[in-house]
């Protein structure tokens with residue numbers, strides 16, 4: 597089965613459009629806060645601006661000035677702004693300090709220490725969208741994780757670590773193994789998984805020898821290979837050998853953007869509720 601991200605993203609955008617359609621006033625803004633963005637960051641920012649335009653949400657690019665921490669604090673206070681994305685990497689700026697200054701409620705990417713810590717206690721405002729996108733795809737296609745062995749390859753703060761916490765939650769109840777570049781017997785850990793999540797960033801990393809006919813494969817990787825966007829999984833080889841797999845592109849990535857805008861909607865609703 598193909599775990600296509602398109603109907604999942606479509607469902608989320610339909611929720612957002614319904615909310616926007618019922619709004620009595622103009623929605624607040626989403627701010628992209630950056631400092632000397634590189635080309636790939638610019639491309640990413642443009643895609644968010646474009647998606648916001650399609651939805652009717654105003655997305656503003658804000659370049660860091662002399663005192664980025666104070667600028668973030670002003671955005672925290674602004675009644676016109678419901679979400680702030682701090683674009684990584686922030687050049688010539690202490691990124692950790694800037695991210696820490698952002699309020700949990702406007703941290704639509706779930707990057708602040710408060711939101712990341714909240715994933716452990718179940719008190720987060722927002723989890724990182726990529727981790728949540730994986731959960732949303734599994735939910736959409738009725739893949740239960742209860743009692744299943746999940747192997748996540750990759751331990752980043754945006755994907756592997758928060759995803760492990762979401763999967764461990766009571767009620768989700770997966771048994772999770774997280775792997776990284778120093779993991780011993782990686783292939784054995786991948787092979788024994790009921791569900792494999794690959795977030796490594798290397799094209800062709802997961803091959804057909806590593807999977808079985810009951811494996812469910814979630815490919816988070818986005819890699820440029822031979823002028824094309826591909827995941828970590830050798831899709832052509834692996835797809836016929838497994839029970840279910842996400843495509844790249846058209847899988848986790850497009851759901852991630854939809855989740856980001858859903859977070860923005862939630863934050864906007866909370867703000868309007870407080871007005």
Ligand SMILES: NC(=O)c1ccc[n+]([C@@H]2O[C@H](COP(=O)([O-])OP(=O)(O)OC[C@H]3O[C@@H](n4cnc5c(N)ncnc54)[C@H](OP(=O)(O)O)[C@@H]3O)[C@@H](O)[C@H]2O)c1
Pocket residue numbers: 726749750751752753754755756775776777778779782795796797798816817818819848849850852
């Ligand atoms: N779909 C989306 O929306 C989305 C969002 C974010 C990222 N991504 C993509 O997901 C991929 C990972 O992103 P990231 O930000 O998590 O990357 P990252 O911070 O570079 O993390 C990569 C992880 O892979 C591990 N790794 C590298 N080589 C390995 C090997 N040979 N064996 C086992 N583990 C290995 C690293 O281990 P160490 O920790 O030991 O170095 C690290 O934990 C990239 O392709 C990125 O473009 C997609």
